[in-house]
Amino acid sequence: MKAFVLLILISALSGCNMANNYITAKVGTRPLYLIDEMKPSALKTALTECENINFYRTDFSIGHRGAPMQYPEHTKESYSAAARMGAGILECDVTFTKDKELVCRHSQCDLHTTTNILAIPELAAKCSVPFTPAEPNNGIPATAKCCTSDISLAEFLTLDGKMDAANTEATSVSEYLKGTPSWRTDLYATSGTLMTHKQSIALFKELGVKMTPELKSPEVSMPFKGMTQSQYAQKMLDEYTQMGVPAERVYPQSFNLEDVKYWINSNPEFANKSIYLDGRDSDADFDPNTASTWQPSMVELANDGVKIIAPPIWMLITTDKNANIIPSRYALEAKTAGLDIIAWSLERSGPLNNGGGYYYQSVADVINNDGKMMEVLDVLAQQVGIIGIFSDWPATVSYYASCKKMPVSI
Known part of the structure; x- marks a missing residue:
């Protein structure tokens, strides 16, 4: 009888993939489509052999606006889908209404x-x-x-x-x-279903995921009805405190370096998780392989207290003389300065049969089919050493992370 009960317990733990406090992810067929598109390689073989493993939720997989490849972004439906696919962190882009209430919208x-x-x-x-x-x-x-x-x-x-x-x-x-x-x-x-910022927090708590709110740049003059930029930045963090969310489960992010510095200096409990979204590629002379074109330097960012930097995928990779995808100088210097890196955004582009567009511009010459997504992801994970990646279809990243045994938490 004891043996029978033990067998039932082991079976239950295995079926739920909870033996190591893992939460099962449902990855569907798209990751296998991408793998099938890959040219023969050791990576393709390794990923193919993972088809029947138990997939798990991981912070390495970050739901970019939820799962907007197929669901309306920043909606309850999109967020729920992303969590089911194994995203361990979900994003609410934060902006405000006429009455200064925070809501989830990309812009x-x-x-x-x-x-x-x-x-x-x-x-x-x-x-x-x-x-x-x-x-x-x-x-x-x-x-x-x-x-x-x-x-x-x-x-x-x-x-x-x-x-x-x-x-x-x-x-x-x-x-x-x-x-x-x-x-x-x-x-x-x-x-x-549209969501307020607080509603997103409540949903994310229910789903058991971590949270990465992005403070969006206002398109109205600030102060707005008496609300200054710093008050806006503080209000976003205050809502996590009000909702009883520990700071270690929140990754505040902004393209505005001054917002990040404000959080670091005024909210030390959130400092180690604050993310500087690097949009400096908007500068005409930006080159990820020429350090003088990106200022402040990685060392200066680290000295200002920045712990995590998040650039677009293309800034982290380049090609060598043999057309292999390798880390860019930007990526290498960020790691040397002690910065953790999160990339964005996988599965944001359309089909990759013609260079891949914005997110793959630094390696466009070798991007010619959808299978290249998995190759790029592997370089980012294994050579660049990113700690996570935003994705419009988190199942792809969750498949890779489970196959490669990436950490559950970051």
């Missing part, structure tokens, strides 16, 4: 492309720039601009999330809202 002024606001006349009338139809014969695109700061929190919560897209050739609102690229889908984009 303060993206409601016209990410929600149905234009289809609701009384709210569309409040948009900063009303919908103007295209004039195809004159080459004039359709335009609109609707911001969270145009409406109240109560009004924001009446909106439905949709895939982030717009048809700029549209001559009507209904046409404008139908711009989803063919490689994404509207199949799961019906009535996406």
